[in-house]
Amino acid sequence: MLNRRSALCLLGAGAAIPGTAIAKTPREIAWEDLIPPGVPYSEIIGEGELDELNDTWNPIYDDNGLKLNENLNGAYIKMPGFIIPFEIGAQGVTEFMLVPYVGACIHTPPPPANQLVMVTAGTPWPGDQLWDPVWVTGVLRTELQSTNLGQTGYSIAAEDMTVYEW
Numbered sequence: 001m002l003n004r005r006s007a008l009c010l011l012g013a014g015a016a017i018p019g020t021a022i023a024k025t026p027r028e029i030a031w032e033d034l035i036p037p038g039v040p041y042s043e044i045i046g047e048g049e050l051d052e053l054n055d056t057w058n059p060i061y062d063d064n065g066l067k068l069n070e071n072l073n074g075a076y077i078k079m080p081g082f083i084i085p086f087e088i089g090a091q092g093v094t095e096f097m098l099v100p101y102v103g104a105c106i107h108t109p110p111p112p113a114n115q116l117v118m119v120t121a122g123t124p125w126p127g128d129q130l131w132d133p134v135w136v137t138g139v140l141r142t143e144l145q146s147t148n149l150g151q152t153g154y155s156i157a158a159e160d161m162t163v164y165e166w
Contacts, residue, residue: 026078026137031100034114034154036069044112058109065112068142068153077156078137080164081117083130084149092124097152098136110150117154118145125161133164 035044044067048059082102087095098117104110119136137160145152 024076026076029072029075029077029079029140031079031081031115033072034069034117036067036114037071039064039067044114059112061112065114066144066151066153068114068144070142072140072154073142075140076138077140078135079117079140080133080135082133083125085130086147088127089124092121092126093130094121094124095119096121096125097147097149098134098156102131113144113151113153116150116152117156118143118147118152119156119158121158121161123161129163135160135162135164137161 032041035041043064044061051058079098081098081100082104083093084097084099084104085093085095086097087093096119098119100111100115104116110116117136117140119138125134136156136158138156138158141155142153143155145155
């Protein structure tokens, strides 16, 4: 039987090391979750113009494309996407843009900022797996950043990455 002193010692020890007792479970999100509540997906595309010479459509995003879901700022999440590398070395990719579909920002105009995520990987992602869809897990931050491929609305310091399988 535990006496009062032993019980207090056990409670104190458990409070001192909560991370080992309870593992964090990420909230699984989808790309539409990055759009703020109340903003329809159809309203983030905006108008655009046809570049007849290059046979491309250049979207012109309105303010809705820059609106971020502040409810996700600081959330521990897991989300799928595709890699557009920025920093790649012998060990793999350490900095990249996570995009919702293959070819975003490369073969087509970039999606709006609230559909692009800048990722810094703690462990390099293998360079031979760049075309695989991935799960990225980490803390999501709302943060507008400009890159040479488009403006991103979010960033993640990736704690874990795995191949996305469906």
